Amino acid sequence: MRVPEWRPALTAAHDAALEWLEHLAERPVRPEVDYDAMYAALHEPMPEAGLPAEQVIAELDAAVRPGLMAMNHGRFFGWVIGGSTPAGVAADWLVAAWDQNTAMAEPTPGVSALEAVTAEWLLELLDLPRSCSVAFVTGAQVANLVCLAAARDRVLADSGWDVEGDGLVGAPPVSVLAGEFVHHTVGKAVRILGLGESRMIEVAADDNARMRPDALADALAGIEGPAIVCAQAGEIATGGIDPLAAIADVVDARRDLAPTWLHVDGAIGLFARASSVLAPKFAGAERADSWCTDAHKWLNTPYDCGIAIVRDREAHHRAMTLHASYLPQPSAARDPIDWNPDMSRRARATAVYATLRSLGRSGVAEIVERDCEMARLLAEGVRAIPGAEVCNEVELNQVLVRLLDPAGQDDDAHTRAALTRLQESGVAFPSGTTFRGQAAIRFSVANWATDETDIVETLEALADAHTRWG
Ligand SMILES: Cc1ncc(COP(=O)(O)O)c(C=O)c1O
Structure with a gap:
């Protein structure tokens, strides 16, 4: 050679x-x-x-x-994007150098066993049922898809229908319910799965974009047959965490009447369960049937790494497994190909393993707690700037800011212009949004490196962008 x-x-x-x-x-x-x-x-x-x-x-x-x-700068606050740590980056270099097609355990025992161990660690860290199946995919978009494919399988199987074999033509209709502020990737997953994005049933949310359990109960009372409820742990604008225990109560009350599945999109928030201080905010999450999250957000692994977790291993397996005569035949070992939509794939869990090993539970807890503290500090500083408002209840790591036009004219235009000035300053980079019809600047604090100095410098630059025209 x-x-x-x-x-x-x-x-x-x-x-x-x-x-x-x-x-x-x-x-x-x-x-x-x-x-x-x-x-x-x-x-x-x-x-x-x-x-x-x-x-x-x-x-x-x-x-x-x-x-x-x-993007891995302590003052990058755009969308929801974590940084990366030395162990995660270095492990990802090894993944490229090793070049393991991590589909089957037999030919790639090293990285396949590593993936299985990492899956176990995650269930422990997130305190989810230890018997769940886990898939490492590209991001929360695909993790939502995997979880909802398992959900579709189970609620239809329990309605006497084999969706994997017979498809959806002639199948009992499946209702998908989600909060008013559900992330668009859930809708896209529903679309890909043939369940019809525009048929989704919208459930009203409260002021901080959290699904209202009473509205969910009313919506469920109005439908018959199989249903999938999509809750959220960390809303993209406000960071709002759905009241998961109350939602689980509503779902549990329906399970005896018709097949019902509870999914939690925890792309943003689920890693906060590593902290004993923050975990109570997510109480009830463990009662769901499936969860998605992103290691490349709050765990601060390099891109790309999303995680799908499913309580019902059989449904997950049926929805994702693949066999062919030219591949090694199934064994007792965990084959990654059985749990995710890809066939060939990189050893994506390696960076998660290295990040968890280097931080430990206490290190993950420290990051999520510090980021929430930095978000609170930022919000406090914003409130002290004349004409600046915080539009959300800061319950996690997201801060939504609106700036009133000093000339008393157009607050939306002023907020957007100030955002552009702040981004162009190079000091900090939040992104923008429209929340409840009004322009806002979104700060997402998801980086392990963000500290008080970053917050002080960001606030100075924000105040400058707010007061300086042209
Ligand atoms: C709540 C929520 N779900 C899903 C996603 C999609 O994540 P990804 O970009 O990793 O696919 C995001 C992205 O920000 C999100 O905030």
């Missing part, structure tokens, strides 16, 4: 990665150039002849770096 020269290219990547990571704090959080400039800079014909790998890597880094957003 020809042995390629690994060292020059890997050394170039190592140097470039350290240069990026070690100088992150000194650079603007936003990219230095926009997409059009990047496209123009990178656009060239498909090369006919190759180049030495180390040259490719050095030039790639130099070319792309101006267009990188410092």
Whole structure:
């Protein structure tokens, strides 16, 4: 076998990665150039002849770096995006170097066993039933899809219908109920599963975007047949956590009448269950049938890693398993291919394992507690800025800010313009939204590195963006 020269290219990547990571704090959080400039800079014909790998890597880094957003910066607050830790990044490098197609246990026992152990650790950390099945997928979008595929299987099987074999034509209708502020990825999963996004039943929410259990009970009373209820632990704008115990009570009361499944989209919040201080806010979550979360959000692993957890292993297995005569035949070992929609896949759980091993439960708890504390500090500081309002109850790590126009004209336009000024300042990067019809700036504190200095600097830049026109 020809042995390629690994060292020059890997050394170039190592140097470039350290240069990026070690100088992150000194650079603007936003990219230095926009997409059009990047496209123009990178656009060239498909090369006919190759180049030495180390040259490719050095030039790639130099070319792309101006267009990188410092998403793992302590003052990046956009959408809901965690940072990454040294153990997670380094483990992901190994994943690429090992190049294990992590579908079957027999050919890849190392990373498959690692995935099984990581799944057990997660159930313990999140305090969910230890017998649940777990899938490591690309993100919460796919985790929602996997959980709802299992839900669809079970509620239809209990209605006498084999959806895997017979599809949906002629099947009993399945009602999907979700809160008014359900994340769009749940709707997309429902669409992909053929359950009809526009047939979903919307359940009213309270002021902090939490599903109302009384409204859920009313909605369920009005329908017959199989139903899937989608609750949420951490709403994208407010961070609102649905009252999960009360919702579980409502669902449990219906289980004897018709097949009913409770899913919790915990993409944002579920890792807060690692903290004994925050866990009570999520009481009742453990009574659900399925849960999704994202390691690449609050656990701060590198992208991409979502996690689907299902109480009903049989339904999960039926919805996702795949067998072929040319593959190793099923054994007693846990084959990743049985639990997720991919066939070939990377050893994605490795970075989760390394992150958990390096932080331990106490380290995860410290991150989620500190981020919530930083969100509270930020909200306090915002309230002290004249004309600035916090629009949500800060129950987790999300802060929604609205800025009143000093000229008394258009608060929406002023809020949006101030957001752009703040992003362009390079000091901090929140993102924007429209919440209950009004423009708002969203701060999501999900990075392990965010500290009080970051909050102070962010507040100064926010006050400046609010008061400085043009
Ligand atoms: C509540 C919720 N669910 C699902 C998702 C989708 O997650 P991902 O982007 O990892 O697919 C998000 C993303 O922010 C979210 O906030």
